[in-house]
Amino acid sequence: MKNLLLTFIIGCTSYSVLAQDANIPNSLQKLLDTDFFTQYDEIRQRAHTSVKAFKKLSAEENYSEEDLEIVKDAYMASAEKFNAILVGVKNDLLNKRSRKMLIRFPDAYSSKLEKELDYANEYYEQTFRKEIARVTNGEILGLSFMELLPVVIKGVKIAIQVINKFKAEVRKYNDAMLQQHLVEKYKFQEWEKLL
Amino acid sequence: MKNLISTLLFLVLMVLSVDAQETNLGNISNVDWQYDSLSKKITISYDLARVGAERYFRISVDAVIDGQPLTPSTSALEGDVGNYIRSGLSNKIIWDVTQDILFTQNASLQIKVTSKSVQPTPTPGPDPMPLPEPNLFIPIGAGVLGGGLIVAGLGNMNSDDVKEYESSCDPNSSSFNSSFVEVSGNAPSTCDLLYDEAKKDHDGGTTLSMIGVGVIVVGVGWFIKQKIDEASAIDGLRGGDDRIKVDPFYTVGSVFWPGGQIGNLGLKFTYNF
Structure with missing residues (x-):
């Protein structure tokens, strides 16, 4: 009986996961499978890992409240810059004019995202990584994104090709859908949620 | 007012005052300074407050010497100056004034410390947002073709037949000479015959010229459309004002x-x- 119940629960969970995936339009899934998003995800995972490592160390060490606050603020401000890029991509996908322009001028759009990513990365390097190294006396340096950025940038043009290929479907995307599958899924998490 | 400062080595007198000019961020306070006559360096201290959740700012120093503005060179400044300066108390900037100031007696010096939002470091290289080069082939081609058609049209409109008709038969023409007019019974006059030829040339020339103008208009329109598309792209992608x-x-x-x-x-x- 117990086994039957367990099987039923597992079955329900699997169905639920499948049902959730089925909610994503094929074109959006293809877009999220491009290097831009997969490597972007890697970037945020690295940031999360750095935060978790710092939190773990700070539980053992006696860092001042002020320093803890500084590192947290540096992370949150960096996260905000990266998350703003995702929101920008979402808005560009929802805006007819931006969609048209990014398809017509993929190089320009790629450069725009590159500029934004460079700035977010610079901010992360100059604030979070610098502070984490200072507070921990170099025990934790924070993971760098440097080598991932070119891959992400390269992925933009492929992502644009996908958008171009599925133009008609992309036109039907709505805010809630992109917020759920693009922004919420790939955004840098809040400090408190990273345990 | 911190008064006269004498340098031991140069026996120079300077009147210094520090003025923390508050920017719209308004988060700098308690600005103070000290001049070290031995090292001839000025140490500026200031408090930098957070603005909302933002802790990092771009700090710059400007000076006014005897009413003349001066921006200290980057190499002369060290400490809490530049991009990504964290908010905090007693931030310090050390200015090696000798790199920027030629000492004069009784020089008055004002120092302004300003705080702005951090800005991404500009990366050297090509335009970060390259747009495709405008296609000039069509507008230039249209200009040449249109111009050619207009010239050909004007040539037709001023053909020998037209000129001859105007000079011989058109009393409204400035080149009209009545002595060439022939009159001959019921048969078509020379002017009638000339008129047909001249009209044919004139009409053909007018048509060619109009087509030429049309081609130029299309070329100019194409060029304007390209410029508009480019501007749209920049506006659309940069999110700036239209x-x-x-x-x-x-x-x-x-x-x-x-x-x-x-x-x-x-x-x-x-x-x-």
Whole structure:
């Protein structure tokens, strides 16, 4: 009986996961499978890992409240810059004019995202990584994104090709859908949620 | 007022004052300074407060010497100056003034510390947002073709037949000479015959010229469309203000319409190059 119940629960969970995936339009899934998003995800995972490592160390060490606050603020401000890029991509996908322009001028759009990513990365390097190294006396340096950025940038043009290929479907995307599958899924998490 | 400072080595007197000019961020306070006459360096201290959740700022120093503005060179400044300066108390900037100031007696010096939002470090290289080069082949080609058609048309309009007709038969023409006019019974006159030829040339020339003008208009239109597309792309991708604006307008006035009001309705098209 117990086994039957367990099987039923597992079955329900699997169905639920499948049902959730089925909610994503094929074109959006293809877009999220491009290097831009997969490597972007890697970037945020690295940031999360750095935060978790710092939190773990700070539980053992006696860092001042002020320093803890500084590192947290540096992370949150960096996260905000990266998350703003995702929101920008979402808005560009929802805006007819931006969609048209990014398809017509993929190089320009790629450069725009590159500029934004460079700035977010610079901010992360100059604030979070610098502070984490200072507070921990170099025990934790924070993971760098440097080598991932070119891959992400390269992925933009492929992502644009996908958008171009599925133009008609992309036109039907709505805010809630992109917020759920693009922004919420790939955004840098809040400090408190990273345990 | 911190008064006269004498340098032991140069026996120079300077009157210094520090003025923390608050920017719209308004988060700098308690600015103070000290001049070290031995090292000839000025140490500026200031408190930098957070603005909302933001902790990092771009700090710059400006000076005014005897009323003349001076921006200290980057190499002369060290400490809490530049991009990504964290908010905190007693931030310090050390200015090696000898790198920037030629000492004069009784020079008055004002120092301004300003705080702005951090800015990404500009990366050297090509335009970060390259747009495709405008295709000039079509507008130039249209210009050449249109120009050629107009020249050919004008040539036709001034053909020998037309000239001869005008000089011989058209009394309204400035080149008209009545002595060449022939009159001959019921048979078609020379002027009638000339007229047919001249009209044919003139009409053909007019048509060619109009086609030429049309081709040029198409070329210019193509060029303008390209510029508009480019501007749209920049506006659309950079998220800035639109450089192309189409504003419907309606105005009501009563000046030129006796006993009533007249309205102007239309579209105002603005394109900022």
